[in-house]
């Protein structure tokens with residue numbers, strides 16, 4: 520299948536990433552079906568898309584007609600079966616291996632033979648997901664960044680069995696969305712999280728060991744390295760549970776102690792201090 524032939528796109532999961540992915544595909548003229556398991560999460564996802572598009576219209580960055588076209592281009596659903604006629608499906612369900620394996624197995628059974636199955640996973644092996652299907656050559660990582668409508672990068676992850684044609688197709692599609700694709704191979708954390716998460720983890724060690732206070736650590740990286748956010752602020756934005764999961768994937772995947780998650784990170788997750796989404800992480804957030 521060629522990139523120009525892709526018209527119908529399925530998105531699995533309407534959470535933080537899934538609703539953004541649905542928005543950018545619909546905004547680029549694709550017919551999107553957005554599937555959730557949870558009715559409330561689906562409604563929240565659709566409300567987020569509407570809010571983002573309204574804001575773009577208010578700022579004069581989007582014509583009202585384009586907003587209506589994007590909204591009309593998204594068909595919400597609570598059934599995976601509604602993806603049977605899609606040319607491409609991007610899975611953005613929770614970062615849990617059994618959930619993703621089950622979704623890929625079901626998609627493989629119900630989607631057309633030519634359809635490409637992509638995952639937005641941050642850290643799970645694309646090779647493992649592909650190996651559970653009868654079309655591993657058409658299984659690929661399409662790793663968007665948060666917030667999806669704003670961030671320019673798509674990390675396109677080549678599993679051990681992903682074909683050249685699938686890699687080329689997904690890179691062209693990312694360009695049609697106005698993004699910059701970068702091809703990477705399927706190693707734990709790919710490039711983005713392998714470089715980012717140990718930096719965040721090291722910042723948490725600095726805090727735990729009393730090298731400096733939270734604001735000082737963030738200021739060093741903000742002003743000294745020109746990062747838009749300090750690492751502790753960024754960890755709060757990403758979610759400390761997600762940071763811990765990714766560090767565990769790196770630690771297990773490489774068997775190298777340099778990736779051991781900081782004990783303070785463990786402790787905060789156990790305490791339910793997950794960052795912005797729980798109202799408290801390294802900083803406190805009003806509700």
Ligand code: NAD
Nearest residue numbers: 532534535536537555556557560611612613614640641665
């Ligand atoms: P989230 O928890 O906000 O959303 C996940 C959604 O998937 C939930 O609404 C849940 O109800 C739904 N879901 C769970 N099982 C499902 C199923 N079987 N079918 C359909 N929907 C299902 O999570 P998120 O932050 O959007 O992350 C989604 C994926 O994107 C993960 O793989 C994550 O690693 C990856 N990712 C996240 C970020 C980020 O910054 N949050 C960045 C890049 C990649």
